[in-house]
Amino acid sequence: MRILLGCVNSAVSLVGYDLGRRESFWFCPANVHRVCGTCLEKDALWTASDDAVTRISRDGIRTLPLPGPHENLAHSVKFLEGGMLAVADTGNSRVLLRTDLEDFASLSPVAGWGPDIPADAIHLNDFMEWEGGLLVSAFAHQPFRQRGGGTEWKRQGLGCIFHVRAEGGRTVSRIVAAGINCPHSLAIHEGSVFCCASSDGALLQFDPDGEGGLRLVRRRQVTSGHFLRGIMRLEDGWLLGGSSRRRDLGGEGMALLRIGDGDGPPETLRVANAGEIYDIAPWDAELMRGVVRTLHGLPTLDVEGTFPPRCVLPPGY
Numbered sequence: 001m002r003i004l005l006g007c008v009n010s011a012v013s014l015v016g017y018d019l020g021r022r023e024s025f026w027f028c029p030a031n032v033h034r035v036c037g038t039c040l041e042k043d044a045l046w047t048a049s050d051d052a053v054t055r056i057s058r059d060g061i062r063t064l065p066l067p068g069p070h071e072n073l074a075h076s077v078k079f080l081e082g083g084m085l086a087v088a089d090t091g092n093s094r095v096l097l098r099t100d101l102e103d104f105a106s107l108s109p110v111a112g113w114g115p116d117i118p119a120d121a122i123h124l125n126d127f128m129e130w131e132g133g134l135l136v137s138a139f140a141h142q143p144f145r146q147r148g149g150g151t152e153w154k155r156q157g158l159g160c161i162f163h164v165r166a167e168g169g170r171t172v173s174r175i176v177a178a179g180i181n182c183p184h185s186l187a188i189h190e191g192s193v194f195c196c197a198s199s200d201g202a203l204l205q206f207d208p209d210g211e212g213g214l215r216l217v218r219r220r221q222v223t224s225g226h227f228l229r230g231i232m233r234l235e236d237g238w239l240l241g242g243s244s245r246r247r248d249l250g251g252e253g254m255a256l257l258r259i260g261d262g263d264g265p266p267e268t269l270r271v272a273n274a275g276e277i278y279d280i281a282p283w284d285a286e287l288m289r290g291v292v293r294t295l296h297g298l299p300t301l302d303v304e305g306t307f308p309p310r311c312v313l314p315p316g317y
Contacts, residue, residue: 002283003232005241006038006047010254010275011307014038014295016283017256019239022269025314026292029307031300037076037088038279045291048077048087058290061298066096067104070119076126076279086127086134093121095134095164109136109162111171118143128186130193131212133165133172137183137195141175155199159183161206161214177206177214185231185241192217196228196240203228203240203259222259222266225252232280237261241277242268256280289313 002025005015013035016026033056037048044057051072055062066072066089073091080086085098094108109124110117123139140158159180164173182198193206193214201223206214222228223242230241237260244253254275257266271277292313 002285003239004038004040004045004281004283004288005230005256005271005277006035006279006281007254008036008049008276008278010272011305012272012275015271016288016313017269017271019256019258019269024271027308027311028292028295029310031303031305031307032295032298032310034301034303036074036278037078038281039078040281040284040287041079043287043290045287046077046079046085048074050074053077053085053087056291056294057287058293061294064098068092073120075124078127080129088125088127088136090124091120093117093124093138095124095127095136107134107136107164107166107171109138109164109171109173111173118146125184126186128188130188131163131165131208133163135176135186135193136162136164137180137186138162139182141178155181157181159197161186161193161195163212174212176212177216180204182227184229187231187233189233194231194238196231198227198229201226201228201242203231203238220259220263222257223252223268226255226257227276228257230277230280232282234258239280240266241280243276244274 001019012027013030014028017024034049035047039046044055047054052063052065070091072089075088075090077087087096089096093110094106096104098104121143126137127134141160157179160175161177163176180197181200183195184198185196187194195204203220205218207217209215226242232239240257242255242257254272256269259266
């Protein structure tokens with residue numbers, strides 16, 4: 001099985017990885033195209049980064065700028081039921097929704113805070129459809145940028161999951177789970193909601209509590225040497241992204257962690273000496289053939305850092 005990794009803050013931004021061979025077979029360096037969130041939709045790869053979302057296909061590349069007022073710091077990008085494009089506008093603490101070429105609509109957990117919401121107030125990063133609205137993961141329920149500086153919020157259990165929905169022309173928001181250290185990468189399976197507690201290296205499983213909230217039913221420690229982010233369901237378990245740990249925490253480079261549904265230890269698949277995985281998706285061979293061709297035609301970005309040369313698909317692909 002082949003998969004596509006979307007990587008942020010890394011020398012390579014896209015990686016093709018063969019799970020059977022336990023090796024990478026293709027990559028796109030970050031000085032060709034920068035990404036954070038990624039998703040595949042019909043005949044195109046969509047990526048989110050900085051102040052835009054980008055559509056890449058065999059027909060070329062199209063970039064959609066995102067509205068302010070703050071720098072967007074775009075994270076996850078997904079297509080919702082009915083074909084609606086959605087992107088986590090982290091800098092403005094909202095999910096932007098778009099069905100056509102008109103303006104974006106918005107769902108924000110902090111819509112009632114007033115007109116002066118600070119940039120990147122709660123570090124909203126991921127979302128998924130649930131119970132008539134969206135579940136949204138965020139690092140805090142109050143502006144962590146105003147908590148005296150530093151990074152205390154990383155390990156204080158300030159992270160939470162919001163449920164947001166539109167009602168009567170306004171956003172209704174409530175916290176449905178809390179006490180999470182750096183929540184990322186929401187997923188649903190057999191009615192349960194899964195979320196990575198990234199700085200803990202743990203996978204959390206929640207069940208609906210019958211009152212509109214979520215109840216923690218299982219906490220599974222997956223890794224102590226990685227920042228856990230990125231999730232994909234396998235036939236009998238999960239594939240999770242292990243990133244280099246942040247700042248002074250050390251770590252074990254960039255890897256994939258494969259776990260079954262039981263209690264067995266994870267299988268670690270090394271990807272690189274350093275780097276951060278954000279998203280994991282199945283590899284679509286025909287779609288990616290066109291995407292790679294388009295990426296090879298892009299100019300090199302003027303960004304700081306040392307990057308490898310462009311990678312071509314292997315012979316016989």
